[in-house]
Amino acid sequence: IRQRYVDYINRMVLRKVQRSVEGVIGVSLLTAVAKSDLKKSGLKHHSIQTKNRTINYLERTHKKEDIGDEDKKHNNKTLVIFHGISQLLGEIVPLVNELDRNSSFLKNSYQSIIIPEMLGHGSDAERVHAKQAYPTPIDIVNDVDEFMQSFFGQEEGTAHCCDVIGVSMGGAVAYHLKVRQQQRMETNQVTIDRLVLVAPALEPFREADFEKDFESGKKKHFAFENRQEVKVFLRDLSTKKRTKKDPVPKVLLQAILKLRQRSIPHPNYYHSVMTHLQKEFGKSPELSLETNLLENADKQHLLVIFPEEDFICSYEKGKAFFGEGDHFVSIPKCGHMFFSDGKPVLFHIVPMIADFLGTQC
Numbered sequence: 001i002r003q004r005y006v007d008y009i010n011r012m013v014l015r016k017v018q019r020s021v022e023g024v025i026g027v028s029l030l031t032a033v034a035k036s037d038l039k040k041s042g043l044k045h046h047s048i049q050t051k052n053r054t055i056n057y058l059e060r061t062h063k064k065e066d067i068g069d070e071d072k073k074h075n076n077k078t079l080v081i082f083h084g085i086s087q088l089l090g091e092i093v094p095l096v097n098e099l100d101r102n103s104s105f106l107k108n109s110y111q112s113i114i115i116p117e118m119l120g121h122g123s124d125a126e127r128v129h130a131k132q133a134y135p136t137p138i139d140i141v142n143d144v145d146e147f148m149q150s151f152f153g154q155e156e157g158t159a160h161c162c163d164v165i166g167v168s169m170g171g172a173v174a175y176h177l178k179v180r181q182q183q184r185m186e187t188n189q190v191t192i193d194r195l196v197l198v199a200p201a202l203e204p205f206r207e208a209d210f211e212k213d214f215e216s217g218k219k220k221h222f223a224f225e226n227r228q229e230v231k232v233f234l235r236d237l238s239t240k241k242r243t244k245k246d247p248v249p250k251v252l253l254q255a256i257l258k259l260r261q262r263s264i265p266h267p268n269y270y271h272s273v274m275t276h277l278q279k280e281f282g283k284s285p286e287l288s289l290e291t292n293l294l295e296n297a298d299k300q301h302l303l304v305i306f307p308e309e310d311f312i313c314s315y316e317k318g319k320a321f322f323g324e325g326d327h328f329v330s331i332p333k334c335g336h337m338f339f340s341d342g343k344p345v346l347f348h349i350v351p352m353i354a355d356f357l358g359t360q361c
Helices: 002-041 093-102 105-109 122-131 137-152 169-183 208-216 227-236 250-263 269-280 315-322 350-360
Strands: 044-049 054-061 077-082 110-116 160-167 190-198 302-307 328-331
Touching: 002 093, 002 250, 044 137, 054 122, 054 137, 077 105, 077 137, 077 169, 093 105, 093 110, 093 350, 105 110, 105 350, 110 137, 122 269, 137 169, 137 190, 137 269, 160 169, 169 190, 190 350, 208 269, 227 250, 302 315, 302 350, 315 328
Parallel strands: 077 110, 077 160, 160 190, 190 302, 302 328
Antiparallel strands: 044 054, 054 110
16 A cells, blocks of 8 residues: 555656646747747737727738739738637737738738737736726727727828728627627728628627536636646537547647746636626627628628537527628538647638638728
8 A cells, every 4th residue: 555655646746747847848839939920920019008908919010112013002901800718919920920821912902910909818917807807798899999999090080991800709899890880880980891700709609508617617618727627628629529639739738828827817817707708798788689780791891700510609500690601601520719630720711811801802
């Protein structure tokens, strides 16, 4: 018995040392990759003061002299990208690099690219946690709306046109901003032209099992207390039946855990944010959609990309809401963010986005 106990302690110590080493090496690797991606993208960190807070964002401006004469007349828009819940600005940077690699349409079609940091995310997490003032869905939409008005309102008397890509929660925000734009046509400082929604987390699309998990406390989604929570959550962002058990290599789980914990004031911070959002769903008449308010919009200006095996957002509800057609693209064998084989959905859909935005501009 004593020997078994000693063997058990030795295994635990060895495992702790192994994970510690994995964490140190993994953090160094992921940090180096993130820095390299940011440098390659040409995106720079900026901030702007709105009515309620300072909002950080990434921006890349394209110089007219770097563009051919034929493309200069098209280079008058801004591309705005909205990230999902718990995501950091740096996690969207690889998408920009993939779009660049796929074609030259970003530089030829847009005068700039901006990625704003959502309310309660990144540098704003500390402020929200200190006040325990977790945002509601309408708070997030209003905050991004204020950012857009502040950012584009710096040049008074100038009307601005932009295309928007929204991922998950960012897709829901983008949708509601487009609806607001339609409702205030006379006073628009910013016009959203083309809209790309990737797995949009609109209120009517909530998956029943995902809601039950929050109500029962069965799973602590978006919590980063330990390695196991990260592993289970990443699996849930994939499909139920997976050809690859873990979408992210196990050796990187400890690094992801450590990096996430460094970026938030408490390991359960994003779980608390999501729990609060769940409780507030349905309380805002503006966000409680019964029908698609963009139904009469030009379908050539809308692209909805929806994974068929999404655990967070119901594919069937999304399909019924937006209707069938060229504007609605389904992705088989894919969860909210990963395919069954572990490949990220964002890289797979880059050609679709490039074709839609590039040829339509």
